[in-house]
Amino acid sequence: MVSERGLAVLRAIVQDYVATREPVGSKTIVDKHRFGVSAATIRNDMALLEDEELIAAPHTSSGRVPTDKGYRVFVDQLADVKPLSPAQRHAIEVFLGASVDIDDVLSRTVRALAQLTHQVALIQYPSVSRARIQHLEFVALAPRRVLTVLIADTGVVEQRVVELGADYEEPVLRSLRDAANEALVGVPMADAATVLPTIVERFPEPLRPVIAELVESVAGIIGSTRQERLIMAGTANLVRTEHDFTGSVYPIMEAIEEQVELLKLFGEMAAEQHGVLGNRDVSVSIGRENEPFGLAETSVLTSGYGTSGGTVARLGVLGPTRMDYSTNMAAVRAVARYLSRSLGDQA
Structure with missing residues (x-):
């Protein structure tokens, strides 16, 4: 069991070693940190810390450096975290x-x-597994080209250009946007795959091939962001x-x-x-x-x-x-x- 003074000595060793990269000796601790005890007493504290494997001698010098275990104890006992200026x-x-x-x-x-x-x-x-869909948009670029945009509640914005196999009319895009947002806003990205097929089913049979391609683009965006x-x-x-x-x-x-x-x-x-x-x-x-x-x-x-x-x-x-x-x-x-x-x- 490390005493309160022993922890204070460990703290001094960590702080001095971090600042100088030089092994820390008992005389340095006595001179710099004013513990009010002799160097012999500090050496005894250091011996106990070494027995606990909290400090070690890097070579034959009298100085000691913190071990990984020592840093762990130092961090776990850390009470003063310097505030940013x-x-x-x-x-x-x-x-x-x-x-x-x-x-x-x-x-x-x-x-x-x-x-x-x-x-x-x-x-x-x-x-992505924790993100929820906030908004979907489908933007007309050309007779058979559409930009699919997905916005998540984490602020992530992803988009993909879709080359369609058939022409479309812009009112179809607006209807798809409304249906997709109604079905998907607030849904976790990880769960969207089960909802996407139901969107296609909302449209008449003649429109479903185009709608399916656009819905697939949403699935593609979600899949690509999983990594x-x-x-x-x-x-x-x-x-x-x-x-x-x-x-x-x-x-x-x-x-x-x-x-x-x-x-x-x-x-x-x-x-x-x-x-x-x-x-x-x-x-x-x-x-x-x-x-x-x-x-x-x-x-x-x-x-x-x-x-x-x-x-x-x-x-x-x-x-x-x-x-x-x-x-x-x-x-x-x-x-x-x-x-x-x-x-x-x-x-």
Whole structure:
């Protein structure tokens, strides 16, 4: 069992090591942190922390560095999360306020998060399985060409040009739009496939071939958006911290680019909620906890974002285990809230 002072010593070691990348010794702790006890007492506390595998000696020097377990205890005991400065909050509001659509707002958000944290920033595209259809439109382009537009309540707008096998009249498009919206607005995207055939049946037999082609285009749009994906920014930040990894940083970069394992990790973090901030709105996965995903020397911080209808996806940062957890957790939490507010305004 680690004492309160032992936890304070661990906190000092983590903070100093993150700031300097140098192993931390007892004399440094006594001189810098004013515990009011002797260096011998601090060395005893450090020995107990080492017995608990919370700190380790990287070589024969007297200094110690946090282990993955030590970072976990530090994060779980973290009480003070540095708030963003007024200038940082204003910059986020201005930057995201200029967005024109969901793609733009996500692109701006991931760049802002990378700049705030100096880590790799990641945003999961809104989950189609949770999205609901908000509006459908069919726009005449040419005698046998129609643009199908689908808008989801997450702000996602998808469209597809359909080349029809026969001519159509514009009143037919308006009738189809009305029937499709009546049948599908508010329906989860994942359930739309069972409703689509009933729309075709509403029309007279002569019109059904054209209607079926257009309804099929809606199904195609929904099918093409089922694949989960991430938007990333700041991968250069990972290269700048390459000295924090024991081997090459490129396997980590490959795992990030692959996305599949990251999406699995995002899913597990959403379910398990490793974080400890008040209402647990930031999850943290550290070091060896990420080994199954090929990211054993990294830490990943995530938070959910969404509209008034609930969380639709997650955003976060990835970097070396030697990172400023307090500042990065605050940034992830703040950006998630601003993004949710922005999506709510667009909905």
